[in-house]
Amino acid sequence: xxxxxxxxxxxxxxxxxxxxxxxxxxxPSEVRLGYFxxxxxxVAIVGIAQGSYQKAIGEKLKLxxxxxxxxxxxxxxxxxxxxxxxxVGPNPAVNGYIKSHGDALAIIAGASSGGALLVVRPDxxxxxxxxxxxxxxxxPQVGGTQDVALRYYLQQNGLQTTDKGGNVQVVPxxxxxxxxxxxxxxxxxxxxxxxxxxxxxxxxxxxILVDERQLWPGxxxxxxxxxxxxxxxxKHPDLVRQFLQAHVETVLAIQKDPSLAKRLVNEEIKRVTGxxxxxxxxxxxxxxxxxxYDPLAQTIVQSAxxxxxxxxxxxEKPKLEGIFQLQELNTVLRSKGxxxxxA
Numbered sequence: 001x002x003x004x005x006x007x008x009x010x011x012x013x014x015x016x017x018x019x020x021x022x023x024x025x026x027x028p029s030e031v032r033l034g035y036f037x038x039x040x041x042x043v044a045i046v047g048i049a050q051g052s053y054q055k056a057i058g059e060k061l062k063l064x065x066x067x068x069x070x071x072x073x074x075x076x077x078x079x080x081x082x083x084x085x086x087x088v089g090p091n092p093a094v095n096g097y098i099k100s101h102g103d104a105l106a107i108i109a110g111a112s113s114g115g116a117l118l119v120v121r122p123d124x125x126x127x128x129x130x131x132x133x134x135x136x137x138x139x140p141q142v143g144g145t146q147d148v149a150l151r152y153y154l155q156q157n158g159l160q161t162t163d164k165g166g167n168v169q170v171v172p173x174x175x176x177x178x179x180x181x182x183x184x185x186x187x188x189x190x191x192x193x194x195x196x197x198x199x200x201x202x203x204x205x206x207x208i209l210v211d212e213r214q215l216w217p218g219x220x221x222x223x224x225x226x227x228x229x230x231x232x233x234x235k236h237p238d239l240v241r242q243f244l245q246a247h248v249e250t251v252l253a254i255q256k257d258p259s260l261a262k263r264l265v266n267e268e269i270k271r272v273t274g275x276x277x278x279x280x281x282x283x284x285x286x287x288x289x290x291x292x293y294d295p296l297a298q299t300i301v302q303s304a305x306x307x308x309x310x311x312x313x314x315x316e317k318p319k320l321e322g323i324f325q326l327q328e329l330n331t332v333l334r335s336k337g338x339x340x341x342x343a
Contacts, residue, residue: 030062031239034074034086037067037272038175039194039285040115040224042261044087047250049264056246057239067272069174070141075227079104084232085243087111089145090222090300091307097323098313103230106325107295108240109247111224115289116146117197118153118210120189121182126209129157134167135188138181142172143312145223145303149212150191152306176273179204193223194285195269195277202281211288221299223289233325241328247293248332254291262286293333297324297343 033053035044047053054063066083068074071092077083079096085108096105120126124135132154139147150170151161160166173181175196181187182204189209190200200206213219226247233240254261262282270276277285304318324343333340 028061028236028239030064031057031085031243032064032066032083034066034068034077034083034088036069036074036087036193037268038196039261039265039282040112040289041087042254042265042286042289043111043224043247043250043291045268046254046261046264047246049268050250052246052250053243056242058242061239071144072141075105078227078229081229083229085226085228085240087224088227090225090303091145091148091312092143093225093227094300094304094307094318094320094323095143095312096227097320098318102322105227106230106233107225107297107300107323108228108233108325109226109244109329110222110292110295111226111247111251113220113223113290113292113296114213115194115197115223115285116149116191116212117194117208117288118150118189118191118212119182119197119200119204119206120209121185121187121204121206123185124188126189129153129159129209132157132159132168132189136169136171136186138171138173138178138187138190138192140172140175140178140192143307144172146191146193147172148303148307148310148312149215151310153191153210153215155310182206194288195281197288198281198285199277201284202278213288216299220290220296222296222303225295225300228325233328237328241331244329244332245335248329248336248338251291251293258286261291293329294341295324295326297341 035041048065071089074086074088075092075096078086093107139150154168159168161168161170175192178190179199182200228240266276266282307313308318326341326343330340
C-alpha cells in the first residue's frame with residue numbers, strides 16, 4: 001500500500017522540485033495558497049476573506065487560492081509547484097518532507113489544534129473501541145492526518161484493518177461523500193475534522209465515540225499547520241515573513257473574537273457547498289478546536305512516529321531535523337512582543 005499510494009507523489013516530487021514557475025522565480029507575479037474549506041482551516045479562510053494575505057504581500061502580487069479536500073492532494077500540488085504555501089495536516093506534511101529527503105517543504109507555523117472526532121451511528125452498536133471489529137469506518141484520505149489517527153487508534157486497541165489481515169474496513173472517502181454514506185447507513189463511523197464531525201452528529205444522528213483531544217496530554221495536538229515550498233522560502237523569505245505577519249494577526253483576531261471565524265468560515269462553506277451551517281452545527285464544532293500559530297512541534301513528531309508504525313513512512317524511523325523553519329514566524333512574534341516558539 002505504501003509504494004502504490006506514494007509512487008504518483010514521488011513522480012510529482014521529481015517533476016516539481018526542479019521546475020520553474022511564475023511564483024518560484026526571482027520576480028514572482030503571484031503567491032499561491034492552498035487550504036481546505038474546513039473549520040480547522042479557519043485562519044486561512046478568515047485571512048483570505050478579509051484580504052489580510054493579499055494586503056500583506058502587496059499590491060504588485062496576486063494571491064491565488066486553491067481549496068483541497070485532504071492533505072496528500074495539497075502536498076502533491078506543492079511538490080508539483082502549483083502552490084507555494086499551504087494549510088495542511090501534519091501527517092501529509094511529514095510524509096512529503098521524508099519522501100523528498102527534506103528538499104520539498106518546511107513547516108513554518110501552526111494554525112489549529114483539536115477539532116477531530118470519531119463519530120459512529122447509534123444503530124451500529126459501537127460502545128467501545130472493541131466494537132469497531134467487523135465495522136466499516138471512513139477517513140478523508142489514506143495517509144491523511146485523520147486516517148493515521150484512526151489506524152493508530154485501532155492498532156492501540158488490538159484491532160487491525162482489513163488490508164493488514166484484520167477485520168476493520170477503513171474506507172478513504174471525501175468528506176461530503178462520508179456524510180452521504182453515513183446518512184444512508186453505508187458507513188458505521190468516520191474519523192473526520194470539523195465541521196464534518198458535527199454534521200455527522202446533527203444531520204446523520206451520529207454520536208461521538210472519540211474526541212481526539214482525549215488522546216493527547218493537555219488536549220492539545222496539531223490539526224492544521226502551515227507549510228511552504230523550500231524553494232519559495234529560500235528565494236522569498238520576505239514574502240513568507242509578510243504572509244506570516246498576516247497569519248499571526250488573523251490568529252490573534254480570531255482568538256479575540258471567535259464569532260468572526262464562525263461567520264466568515266460559514267460564508268466560505270456556503271460559497272463552496274451552496275449551503276451555510278446552522279448554529280447547532282457551527283457552535284459545537286468551533287468549541288472543539290483551538291486556533292493557534294504554534295505548530296505544537298512535539299505532537300507532530302509523535303504523529304510521525306505513529307505513521308511510521310503503520311507503515312506509511314518507509315523502513316527507517318522518520319528523521320525530521322530541519323522540518324521546522326520557524327525563524328520568520330519568530331521574527332514576526334518578536335516584533336509584536338510575543339513569546340517565540342521553539343521547534
